[in-house]
Amino acid sequence: MSPQTLRIGVDVGGTNTDGVILDLNPSSLPQEDTHTKGNILAWHKTTTTTDPDPSAGIASTIRAMLASCSSQLQVSPHDIASVTIGTTHFVNAVVERDATRLSRVAVLRLCGPFSKHTPPCVDWPDDLRDIVLGYYALLKGGLEVDGRLIAQVDEDEVRRACEEIKARGIRSVVVNGVFSPIDAVECQEERVKSIVEREVPGADVVCSREVANLGFLERENAAILNAAILAFARRTIKAFEKPVRDLGMTCPVFVAQNDGTVLSGEMAAKLPIRTFSSGPTNSMRGAAFLVQGQARERKEGKEGEAMMVVDIGGTTTDVGLLQPNGFPRQQAAYSELAGVRMNFSCPDIKSIGLGGGSIVRKGPPMTIGPDSVGNRLTEESIVFGGSTLTATDCAVCANPDLKIGNPDLVKGILTEDELAQFKALVKHKLERIGDTMKTSPVDLPVVLVGGGAILAPEELKGASKVLKPQWSQVANAIGAAIARVSAVVDTIRSTERQTTQQLLDKIRREAIEKCVAAGASRDTVEVVEMETLPLQYIANKTRFVVRAVGDFDLSRTGHTPTGLEETSEAEPKAEGEHVLVTRPESRKDIPQRQPEAPVDPATYLPNVRNRVWYISETDLNWISAGCYVLGTGGGGSPYPHMLLLRQLLRSGAVVRVVSPQDVPDDGAVGCGGGAGSPTVAIEKLQGDEMMEAQTELYKICPNRPTHIIALEVGGGNGLQGMTLGSSTNMDIPCVDGDWMGRAYPTKWQTTPVVFNERQPIWSPICIADGNGNVVVMPKASDDHQVERIMRAALSEMGSQVAAADPPVTGAEMKRWIVDNTLSQAWRIGRAVERARQKNRLDTVAETIIEECGGPAAGKVLFKGKIVGVERTLRKGHVYGECIIEGGDVADPDHSARTERGTTASQSRGRIKIPFKNENIAAIRVPEDVQEGELEKQQDVLAIVPDLICVVDAQNGEAVGTPEYRYGLLVVVIGLTASDKWTGSERGLELGGPKAFDMGHLEYTPLGRFVKPASVIDEFDSAS
Structure with missing residues (x-):
């Protein structure tokens, strides 16, 4: 041998x-x-x-x-x-919340003035947070997106935190710095790690950038979980x-x-x-x-082709796509484990409730699962002498030669018609879950593994062939044996002096060297993934992601043990009470509210008293979900802003929303919102810059606001009016409405500018970066200049600022506002939650449209799968195009068909969605169009200012343009824009096709605008 x-x-x-x-x-x-x-x-x-x-x-x-x-x-x-x-x-x-295997963790954030309102583990389940989080401190440090310092590390400050860590007996520490994954010069996390190791001997110190990439909270979450299991991992x-x-x-x-x-x-x-x-x-x-291997023996098949792997177990079927490079397709953006949101690399696996133990109900209609007898199959299924009809019973009834249990016990248990229904239902479920993983209509080989593979038919639609290989019962052990070494470089670089291709070549070499350093044989290393992502609103900055793999170089190991068995240490135990420790300057006099329990959307009543809507956590969750839908692909994710406002609510803050019609004509309505890159927003979490901008503005603006309004309801800015107006900030009511009715990329694309009753409307204006830098513009020639000057300052202020706009009168607000858009967002969020609870995500798009005025005001434009995405950076904005191919997007675990029939969940052909941060249009792509002639024949389904919203067909959540990816099943919804945009030539000029360099296309209204129904009017207890 x-x-x-x-x-x-x-x-x-x-x-x-x-x-x-x-x-x-x-x-x-x-x-x-x-x-x-x-x-x-x-x-x-x-x-x-x-x-x-x-x-x-x-x-x-x-x-x-x-x-x-x-x-x-x-x-x-x-x-x-x-x-x-x-x-x-x-x-x-x-997953099991085992305190005997999880250590308490201290978190040291290098964040300067940022993220103070979203502390570590803020979005964790309470029970897991109570076990793991023992202490945290917010310290000086962190970087801007261009590598400049937010602040230098203060070593004395770090040492004081170490004294607290020692006093609490904590042995696991996480260090997380803003933009640490791109910190190639200062190495702040490593510097702090060395201090902690000196001050807390024997401590396990985890640098967040070693665990995951961009995404401050998600990277920190992953690092905390990693630190919590270090001691157990060693054992x-x-x-x-x-x-x-x-x-x-x-x-x-x-x-x-x-x-x-x-x-x-x-x-x-x-x-x-x-x-x-x-x-x-x-x-x-x-x-x-x-x-x-078996194909090679038969001298057939192709090396390096993509294939679907379907693992059918006792309770679920797990499906993944193996790419031509031999590795599974990875999840996009974020993953979740045990209720904790993270961003480290995980395979994109989809699961349905289909397995050998799935319970079968004859109906009508017949259903399979998702409930299962699980590991009690040999006790409860009929073929083993039990009384519960399972999928295994039906499989043996159809094929007694399977030699499972006693086939005589299931003879005649199903009629021929019922057997046909069972086979058809299994086939449909497998075909649908398989189709969700594909990135093109090309048929792929499907490989069946797992004990439940006996349920699967010999042929599946969309499969070039169905294979059930020998030894598939130990496929996981085989996969472990053949595993290789990998390395990923995920970084942001400047394209000012080097081309994108030059940088890509350089980063490719870095990934290869990193893979070799990880133990790979240089001769076997190859680059298997390369991606470039231009950053919005940031000149000459691109994110590069490059992945290399290779075979392990066994000659470099010398076949020696790792040395772990020689380590002798007293492993820490998870003992005693685990307390969430706040910073000394945190307010301790405010009572802490408990998280709200889930509610039934059909019976929930918002708290509206005397025409004032008092926002609850449930309201906030629904509004947040609706804001992202109304963002039309842009505006940035509301998620971090939702967490901040939720923290305020749990600290006792009161958030009030009032109807526009209840604001006095002589009232003063202020406005505030964020501007900048979504990439920066996921790293440099909001501090006090929103309030700082307001404070500085009113040093020169004597007319103080009595009310506050959101700049745009779409995306994260949709929550800023409520945050600013909360009792712990400005303590004024937020108006139910905004200046856009959606999201737009520029400040001059707002309804006050459309009305043009005074010029400029956005002057004076103040912007603050949260790090001590404030720009006040007392005067400007017009609103376009306000935008240009603000964008120029933005690049020098970390590519993310808070803006405070001067107040308008109540009478002006009533003329200019897009009414009741917070109510509209609330209703959209409620519709999504109702669809989830009733397992009717197959009709979530239709439900959203019904909440927004019904078929007269909107329509489902298209349903299908994203099959192409292109992005380029022009003048600070990310332009791009998303291609969607029509197809069935019904939940494969939802066997019942809708009243509309099978056509309700599918479309035909292809559409393209051009976007400039936000979606611009939905345009049908002719099947027989010749290359270069597409611009001559455009079948426009919808175009700005109407809203083109893309939602994930599997969970009902909005999909932003940064999250567009191959293979994602989506529904495209069109909603008619407010008549504040469509009712005048100026409105169409500022918000229509011409504003997006698509003047060759004519705006045709999608439908008739229906004013959103007010939550206050409907639920006011006094009415």
């Missing part, structure tokens, strides 16, 4: 421990073994040991496999080149290595991570969070390995 060609893969699951021995040099095998087993020498499945130490199960699995190898192969422990282990141990510790990985050493192996022990590659045992002990989703990834890569 040739040494250093054998690899062992072991998957330690909650129920079973699976293992395989693979030979990656099959030419070394005897000829007969090559034909019978290919690369697989042995496999074994055993029950996972229930003791916290899993070494017994691993040892018995490896021992059994070595013994099962044929005597002529003469495999010995010294022939093994590596052992790779996949595990759910770490993720289970979080577990020692337990993984012990049986390997006891069996006489001196090879490296690796741990499989989320993206289908490996970490050394030592690195996995530092970054255990990277293993959280390794199970599905290993299963996908293992399935592909089996299929490609």
Whole structure:
């Protein structure tokens, strides 16, 4: 046997421990073994040991496999080149909220004046936060998007925080700095880490940028979870290595991570969070390995083609797309685990309630799942002597030769017609869940694995072939054994002196070197992903994401242990009370409210008294969801702004909303909002800049406001009026309306400018960056100049500022306002929540339209899948185009059809949506158009100022233009714009096609504008 060609893969699951021995040099095998087993020498499945130490199960699995190898192969422990282990141990510790495996964590933020209103773990489930978060401090530090300092690190300040950490007995610390992933010069996180290690001997210190990329809260969340399981991870990985050493192996022990590659045992002990989703990834890569290997033996199939992997278990079916580069497609933007939102790399897996244990109800109509007997299948299903009809019973009834249980017990349990219904329903579910993962209409191979694969038919629509490979029951262990090494460079660079391609070439080389440094053999490294993302409102700045992979260079390890077993330390235990610690200057005199319980949208009544609407958390959640829909792809995500306002509510703040008609004519209505790049907004979380801008403005503007209004209802700015007006800030009512009725990219695209009753309307104006820099413009020649000057200052103020606008009179506000848009956002959010609770997301778009005035005021423009996205940067704005291909977007787990029939969830052909930060139009793409002739024949479904809103068909949430990605199932909704835009030539000039360089297209109203219904008018208790 040739040494250093054998690899062992072991998957330690909650129920079973699976293992395989693979030979990656099959030419070394005897000829007969090559034909019978290919690369697989042995496999074994055993029950996972229930003791916290899993070494017994691993040892018995490896021992059994070595013994099962044929005597002529003469495999010995010294022939093994590596052992790779996949595990759910770490993720289970979080999901199960196990305080014996989770350590308390202290968080040191390097943020300067930012993020003070959104403390660490602010969006965590209460029970998990109480277990994990022991202390936090907001410290000086952080970077701007261009690399300049927000503030220098104050070492004395860090040392004072360390004294508190020591006093509380905390041994796990996270350091998180604003824009730390692009910090190549100051290395602030590393500097603070070194101080903590000196001041708190033995502490585990995690730098957030080692864990995840851009997205301040999400990166911090991932780093905190990583720190919480470090001590447990060390113990577990020692337990993984012990049986390997006891069996006489001196090879490296690796741990499989989320993206289908490996970490050394030592690195996995530092970054255990990277293993959280390794199970599905290993299963996908293992399935592909089996299929490609068997295809090679039959001399058929193509290397490097994309394929679908469908893993059918006892309760769910998990589906993922394996890309041509051999790795699973990753989730876009954010992922969620145990209620915690994060942004580290995870495979894009979709699941439905279909498995061998799924409960079948004959109906009519017949349904399968999503409830399941789960691991009680052998007790409760009819084929095993139970009384519950399951999918396995139906499969055996259809094919008694499956040799599962007692086939006689299910004879005649279904009629021929019912069997046909069962097969058709299973087929439909699998076809639909498979189609959600595809990025083009091209048929793909579908690989079935898992014990529930017996349910699947031999043919599926959209599948070029359906494969059920041998040894698929240990596909996850195979995937672990073949895993490679990877490295990702995710950075922001200036394109001022170098072209995008020059920078891409340079970053590509950086990714290769990083992969080699991680342990890959240089000759095997290849770049498998490259992406460029221009940044909105930031000149000459582009985000680059490059990923490289390669085979592990075993010659560099010397086959030595990782050294973890030699570490002797007193691992910290999660004991005692875990307290959320606030900063000393935080207000402690304000009573803390408990989070509100979920409500029934059908019966919930907002708190409206004497024509004043008092905002609750439920109202806030619904308004936030609606604001993103009304953002028409732009405006930035309301999520961080929602968290800030929710914190104010939980601290006792009162937020009031009033009807525009109830504002006195001589009242003064102020305005405030944010301006800048959404990329900056996800890193530099809001501090006090909104209030600072207001304060500075009214030093020169004597007419103080009696009311406040949102600049735009679309996106994050839709919440700013309520935040500014809260009792802990300006303590004035917020008006139910805004100056746009949507989101627009520039300040002159507002209704007061449309009316043009005085010029300029936005002067004086004040902008503040939250870091001590304030610009006041007492006078301007016109509103276009206000925009230009503000944008010029913006680039020097961190590409994100808060703006305070001068007040207008109540009478002016009533003429100019787009009425009741907070009410409209509330109703949209309520519609989405109602659809979720009733499992009717297949009609969520129609419900949203009904809330916005019905078919007269809006329509579903298109339903389908995003199949193309292009982005370019021009004059600070991100221009782009999204291509959507028509198709069925119905939830594959929702078997009931809508009253409208199957056509309610699908469209035909393709459309394109050009955007300039916000969506500009929805245009049908002719099927027979010749290249270069598209501009000559445009079938415009909707165009600005009408609202073109894209929502995720699977959850009803809005999709912003930065989140457009291949394969996303979406519904495109058109809503008629306010007559404040469409009722005049000037309104169409400022907000219509000409304003977006699309003057060759004529605006035709989508429908008739219907004024949004007021929540105050409907629910006022006095009416």
